[in-house]
Amino acid sequence: MTWLKSLAYLVGLPLLLILIWWAATLGRPNFFFPAPGILMDTFGEVWFGERILSDVLPSLGRLLAGVAAAIGIGIAAGLLIGSVKWLRALLEPTLEFFRAVPPPVLVPVLMLLMGITDSMKVVVIISGCIWPVLLNTIEGVRAVDGVLSDSARTYGVAGWARVRYLVLPSASPQIMAGIRQCLSIGLILMVISEMFASSSGLGFTIVQFQRSFAIPEMWSGIIVLGLIGVAMSFIFQWTERRVLRWYHGQKEVENAG
Amino acid sequence: MTAQVTAQGTPQSRRTVPVQQFLGLAGILGFLLTWELIPRAGIIEPRFLPPASEVMAELFRAFGLTAFWLSVGETMIAWFVGLLMAVAAALVLGFLIGSSAFLARATSSSVEFLRPIPSVALIPLAVLMFGVKIESSLMLIVYASFWQVFIQVLYGVADIDLVANNTAKSYGLGRMARIRYVVFPTALPYLMTGVRLAASVALILAITAELVIGSPGLGREIALAQSGGAISGMYALVLATGLIGVIINMLMRFIEKKTLSWHSSVRSEVVL
Secondary structure: OHHHHHHHHHHHHHHHHHHHHHHHOOOOOOOOOOOHHHHHHHHHHHHOOOHHHHHHHHHHHHHHHHHHHHHHHHHHHHHHHHHOHHHHHHHHHHHHHHHHOOHHHHHHHHHHHHOOOHHHHHHHHHHHHHHHHHHHHHHHHHOOOHHHHHHHHHOOOOHHHHHHHHHHHHHHHHHHHHHHHHHHHHHHHHHHHHHHOOOOOHHHHHHHHHHOOOHHHHHHHHHHHHHHHHHHHHHHHHHHHHHOHHHHHHHHHHHHO | OOOOOOOOOOOOHHHHHHHHHHHHHHHHHHHHHHHHHHHHOOOOOOOOOOOHHHHHHHHHHHHOOHHHHHHHHHHHHHHHHHHHHHHHHHHHHHHHHHOOHHHHHHHHHHHHHHOOOOHHHHHHHHHHHHOOOHHHHHHHHHHHHHHHHHHHHHHHHHOOOHHHHHHHHHOOOOHHHHHHHHHHHHHHHHHHHHHHHHHHHHHHHHHHHHHHOOOOOHHHHHHHHHHOOOHHHHHHHHHHHHHHHHHHHHHHHHHHHHHOOOOOOOOOOOOO
16 A cells, blocks of 8 residues: 555646646637647657657757766866865866856857857857866865875875775765756756757757747647756766765764764 | 865965965966967967957946946846745745645655756747746746755755754744744755855856847847857956856855854755
């Protein structure tokens, strides 16, 4: 019975909401809000054709490339800047400024510098997502426990081993927090770069539907974006639980004590 | 944005602070110098990347223009109103849902599903419903910043100390009194974290809406400058948005410090 109850908790509210939505669109068709049935049909028609190859996958590819590069560069540069004291002092105010620049304004700037190309969109994503990862890594490296750091030095742990076994693990909770922000900014930038300047991709397609008043198609696009967001969030949570298993365990022990 | 681990109070900190500030300043100057040299040396053509001096001059000229301050004002109004609406809604719903175990459980799947939906997905809907008015910006801003605050309020309400709550109960504090004197102070640090995160998200969305939809404000000016070929003007506006971002960050940290000055621990924040 308990699993039945948790299932009811899981799907109860969503079902209720869909029911209300269905009931509200039952009598008179609303121009802006299509009925759930129509939307489901349109969703299948629009997205399970060649569009998945021509628009969805290229968009996702750019997103993945951009986010992966941003995480890689962010962590590497963060480790370097975080462990060299004068470098950190030298660069921190400049980096803080870059992080404060709202990433979407990079779209027109990079459009100008690079033209409207695929690599421009990837660079937009990289240059918007890198800051949370970079700054959180710097912060995490700086906050390495002093006793641990000294012990490692006493035992002669240095160089790559020090990074691998001391610095990276102890900075990882912060790095993961940065990566979480990086993912959501990346998705936003993927959509914006395509809405602003493109002739293909998810963002472009959705705006195109909206401009031609293809309302159910537009809604189906919104749902695709939502599903991508949800999928990314689940993948992230799963990864985080694995990477930070030791950390959550430690927190639990601390909280219990 | 996350986890300010303060490492103050080390013995030599007083001596090193000026050195650090000097280095930071040198870093900014070095950046500006590099920027100045890249177009001057012809690595990137000046018509695509004007030298820093030209952009700075343009920025200072903009500071003297009414039109510039008008669009700054429009952006800031959208930012502020959107943030306010999001915080108010998140506070009410957060306390309501967080303090009932049934509601918290029943809504969690919907929240987990709705929260990761990128607010830019709503852009076409906003355009259809509101056109290029401020309401479009507000819709995106409220949606994006609501979740930041809402989740933090839920965490905060869940963090309540049972002993304190039971003590308050046995001293005969009513429901409202307990919310005011037990739940609210517990949730306040979380709430402030949420508001600080929401403030920068709201700015991003305000600029995005103006850039993509064309609702009035700095973002639209950037798009106009870019398509009109006013390149150093565009770079100046981009710098201006960065400055606004820095000011908002500083303001939020200041407010957080002031409102939490009573809070004993310098809390290392929850990992988001």
